[in-house]
Amino acid sequence: MTDRALVVVRAGALTTVQDEGRPGHAHLGVPRSGALDGRAAALVNRLVGNPPGAAVLETTVNGCSVRPRSAVTVAVGGAPCPVTVEGRPVAWGAPVRVPAGALLDVGTVVSGVRSYVAVSGGVAVDPVLGSRSTDLLSGLGPPPLTDGTVLPLGTPEALHARVDAAPQPAPPAELVLRVTLGPRDDWFTPAALRAFTSRTYRVSPASNRIGLRTEGPALERARPGELPSEGMVLGAVQVPPDGRPVVFLSDHPTTGGYPVIAVVRAQDLPAAAQATPGTLVRFVGKPAR
Structure with a gap:
């Protein structure tokens, strides 16, 4: 051994x-x-x-x-x-x-x-x-x-860094997630789109490696029914029937049927990994139509 x-x-x-x-x-x-x-x-x-x-x-x-x-x-x-x-x-x-x-x-x-x-x-x-x-x-x-x-364990390939400490970003006091609206933002009312990009949410304790769940204003749909399952990407913001956005993280499913209102920029996702339950969340994107 x-x-x-x-x-x-x-x-x-x-x-x-x-x-x-x-x-x-x-x-x-x-x-x-x-x-x-x-x-x-x-x-x-x-x-x-x-x-x-x-x-x-x-x-x-x-x-x-x-x-x-x-x-x-x-x-x-x-x-x-x-x-x-x-x-x-x-x-x-x-x-x-x-x-x-x-x-x-x-x-x-x-x-x-x-x-x-x-x-x-x-x-x-x-x-x-x-x-x-x-x-x-x-x-x-x-x-x-x-x-x-x-x-x-593998075999070490190089000497370790000669530093006393390496600067690292602090976990977010407020999580700001920059988003690009779509592909299914047309499934939501103008009021819902305004709320999404102007109101604050909080990180839900139900968050995990699959998705960061939020608590806050429910987003009203502009049309009834559900989508056929379609591909999902890292950072997709899916809105389930309760209207609270869910940001898909690394273990997210590859398909889903709830509408995706926006996609978070990849650069902002590491901070989402460190956001504790109750942390304020703001989705920042261009003004809703």
Whole structure:
């Protein structure tokens, strides 16, 4: 048995393996998946000397604890949180050396939702359709981590970054999502379109890796009935019958029948991954017709 491995001691609320995902398979009904906060995942990989697409751990709210079987370099980023090695505080947002057998604990977030743990060499679970990402919707990739899971690690390719700390954006106090209206904005009344781009919403506790759900003014439709299922893209803002917008994230379905009022710019989606329940949300687009 190789000593290039991590043993999961505490899996936390939801910890998954994620990389850059598996785009390009929507025609097979396969979501893209991948790290919700791709910028944070790429940065922690860079800090430990991994390529940007190496697989990392994505934790949710209360972190996780792991024990490497050999000495590794790790970096934790994304949502700020306390990090310890054998109970001793170590740096967040910087490379840290963890001896073989030592316990690395990634604690509960101080703000934001998802922290990212990169390990030198990357998490080397078997890829599925070119990606090591866990997909909660389709079930592809490794299952969410449980206590006792053993994760193989790859061989480090480069030295870790020589930095004390790397700047990272703070989780949003207010989530501003720039949108392009359409393709189904004509399914909504002019008043609904004005409300969508001028009123504020809040992040719903029901949000997950599939979609960021919102609470706020219901958007009234201009026509009855439902659409035949059609293709969905990352960042699509779908409006279900309750009228509250849902922003599709990495594990979103590839098709859907509710009308899409707008699409969020890809650059704004990492912040959505870190928006806690109750965070104010504004959709910003050109004025409604």
